[in-house]
Amino acid sequence: MTRIFSTAMTEFRIALRNRWVAIALALMAVFSLVLALAGSAPTGGLGVDRLSITVASLTSLSVYLIPLLALLMGFDAVAGEAERGTLPLLLAYPIAREEVLLGKLAAHLTILALAVLLGHGLAAGVSILSDAGALAGLPALWRLSWSSVLLGATFLGTGYALSALSRRPSGAAGLAIGLWLGLVVLYDLALLSAIVADNGGWFTTKALPAALLANPADAFRLFNLTASGAAAAASGVGGAAEVIPLWQSLASVLLWPFAALALATAAFRKVTP
Amino acid sequence: MTSTLTISQLTKRFGDVAALTDVSLGVAPGERVALLGHNGAGKSTMMKIILGLIPSTAGDVAVCGFAPGSAAARSAVAYLPENVAFHPALTGEEQIRHYLRLRGERPALAMGLLEKVGLGQAARRRIGTYSKGMRQRVGLAQALIGHPKLLILDEPTSGLDPVSRREFYTLLDELASHGASILLSSHALTEVEARTDRIVILSKGRLVAEGTLADLRRRADLPVMLHITARNGYAADIMQSLGGGILVDGALHLSCPQSQKLETLGRIASLGTKVADFDVLPPSLEDLYAHFSRGPQA
Numbered sequence: 001m002t003r004i005f006s007t008a009m010t011e012f013r014i015a016l017r018n019r020w021v022a023i024a025l026a027l028m029a030v031f032s033l034v035l036a037l038a039g040s041a042p043t044g045g046l047g048v049d050r051l052s053i054t055v056a057s058l059t060s061l062s063v064y065l066i067p068l069l070a071l072l073m074g075f076d077a078v079a080g081e082a083e084r085g086t087l088p089l090l091l092a093y094p095i096a097r098e099e100v101l102l103g104k105l106a107a108h109l110t111i112l113a114l115a116v117l118l119g120h121g122l123a124a125g126v127s128i129l130s131d132a133g134a135l136a137g138l139p140a141l142w143r144l145s146w147s148s149v150l151l152g153a154t155f156l157g158t159g160y161a162l163s164a165l166s167r168r169p170s171g172a173a174g175l176a177i178g179l180w181l182g183l184v185v186l187y188d189l190a191l192l193s194a195i196v197a198d199n200g201g202w203f204t205t206k207a208l209p210a211a212l213l214a215n216p217a218d219a220f221r222l223f224n225l226t227a228s229g230a231a232a233a234a235s236g237v238g239g240a241a242e243v244i245p246l247w248q249s250l251a252s253v254l255l256w257p258f259a260a261l262a263l264a265t266a267a268f269r270k271v272t273p
Numbered sequence: 274m275t276s277t278l279t280i281s282q283l284t285k286r287f288g289d290v291a292a293l294t295d296v297s298l299g300v301a302p303g304e305r306v307a308l309l310g311h312n313g314a315g316k317s318t319m320m321k322i323i324l325g326l327i328p329s330t331a332g333d334v335a336v337c338g339f340a341p342g343s344a345a346a347r348s349a350v351a352y353l354p355e356n357v358a359f360h361p362a363l364t365g366e367e368q369i370r371h372y373l374r375l376r377g378e379r380p381a382l383a384m385g386l387l388e389k390v391g392l393g394q395a396a397r398r399r400i401g402t403y404s405k406g407m408r409q410r411v412g413l414a415q416a417l418i419g420h421p422k423l424l425i426l427d428e429p430t431s432g433l434d435p436v437s438r439r440e441f442y443t444l445l446d447e448l449a450s451h452g453a454s455i456l457l458s459s460h461a462l463t464e465v466e467a468r469t470d471r472i473v474i475l476s477k478g479r480l481v482a483e484g485t486l487a488d489l490r491r492r493a494d495l496p497v498m499l500h501i502t503a504r505n506g507y508a509a510d511i512m513q514s515l516g517g518g519i520l521v522d523g524a525l526h527l528s529c530p531q532s533q534k535l536e537t538l539g540r541i542a543s544l545g546t547k548v549a550d551f552d553v554l555p556p557s558l559e560d561l562y563a564h565f566s567r568g569p570q571a
Contacts, residue, residue, distance in 0.1 A: 003375050006375060010367070010371045017362040084358050084359075084360065085356060085358035086359060088321070088352075089353075089412075089415070091324075092324045092350065092352040092425075093372065094348045
């Protein structure tokens with residue numbers, strides 16, 4: 001436990017000095033504020049409080065931004081140590097490889113959580129100040145916050161796995177960006193075009209829900225949209241939230257972090273310094 | 274007392290390339306062993322196997338009775354890698370505090386360790402600003418953490434100036450006197466010569482020689498060099514009576530086999546006043562090293 005904690009402290013310090021903490025916090029704060037302020041326009045007619053509207057926008061933001069931040073922080077974890085030449089010495093110490101990863105995860109996840117709390121806190125503040133009814137949206141915001149952290153954990157774990165697999169930071173960075181593009185951007189486009197081609201057939205009814213649950217970013221979006229009952233307003237593949245039960249998307253959101261970390265551990269075990 | 278480190282018939286192959294072949298070696302508590310060999314002779318590979326960083330192909334390694342890389346073995350072993358590196362964003366003190374915690378020691382000991390290696394002044398600066406010699410000292414400081422039973426030091430004095438090297442070997446003597454075993458590799462043969470108990474020479478992955486310096490000298494049976502300074506004009510005379518040698522700056526350099534050392538000495542003595550001065554130069558470690566690393570048949 002001391003070893004994990006010490007690794008986490010050291011990693012946090014490094015992230016602080018590399019400006020990663022500042023970058024994550026600033027990005028989340030700026031985007032959340034913009035969305036909270038822009039979200040004021042459509043409130044009146046919909047009969048929904050202002051914060052709930054903002055949560056729907058923040059969900060879309062998180063789907064893009066959290067995986068990106070997590071992958072950017074994670075890609076260096078193993079490959080960076082290998083390139084700097086710090087890995088052989090570290091692995092000669094009485095610390096298990098899982099402990100190294102858990103320590104790094106604790107530090108990086110803390111940074112993401114701080115960024116999420118700051119961003120969401122600002123959004124909530126702006127909404128509540130201008131609309132007292134916005135308090136009704138707090139449960140949805142809270143749900144978005146913790147699921148964002150879990151989404152971050154998933155992509156941090158995936159980032160570590162890529163880092164261990166490629167062993168060079170440049171290669172790991174390329175893989176990380178590729179994965180982000182693939183899972184967050186191209187995946188949905190591919191599904192949409194498949195739906196159009198399929199025209200309501202087997203793919204749309206059977207394969208699509210499974211495909212959405214298999215992608216942690218989509219499962220995260222589904223979970224938040226389903227839980228807040230905002231699926232009707234959602235566009236794109238988010239519309240599928242109606243047909244997928246909440247427990248399924250919740251299970252995906254909860255299980256993915258562990259799966260990603262297991263993947264990272266398996267990949268790291270194969271690294272010979 | 275049993276060995277701290279026991280290696281028997283260790284073999285390591287990378288694909289078709291044999292990095293180590295059938296190496297057996299033991300290091301007793303308090304013993305300082307120098308590992309010599311060309312680049313690529315298998316020194317670093319052997320160290321990494323002892324540390325459990327890479328698996329061996331065949332053979333057995335036991336560190337204090339434990340398998341290499343097991344938690345018990347790792348707690349007992351300190352390592353200083355070749356060209357040791359640290360994260361440049363951390364200060365020397367932060368880095369050592371972290372390593373202390375990883376070994377279950379009090380982080381407050383960090384400053385003491387850094388002062389011991391002469392880094393007290395720079396402890397609060399980032400390692401990114403350190404010179405190579407200073408990084409090497411951080412490496413030494415972390416190797417001193419806890420009371421390691423075995424120290425594996427890969428080229429520990431590279432990047433250190435002569436004074437620091439001397440200080441470093443004093444630290445090693447201190448550790449060895451408390452029972453720590455030390456296995457170090459080095460290219461600086463002259464310092465190894467004076468500061469280690471036993472020498473092991475690896476060549477192309479095979480152990481070609483092992484023993485104390487005196488042992489190795491006896492086995493190599495390399496000729497002794499005699500430098501004779503003649504009194505004015507007698508150089509040619511001496512050359513003739515000793516039957517050989519070459520003149521270098523007025524001094525006669527004569528090479529003589531170990532077995533004829535005393536006989537030759539007698540003949541020099543019989544020359545009486547023709548000889549102004551003379552020196553006996555035993556084969557240096559460089560000569561021995563070159564002799565043994567020529568091949569396993571040597």
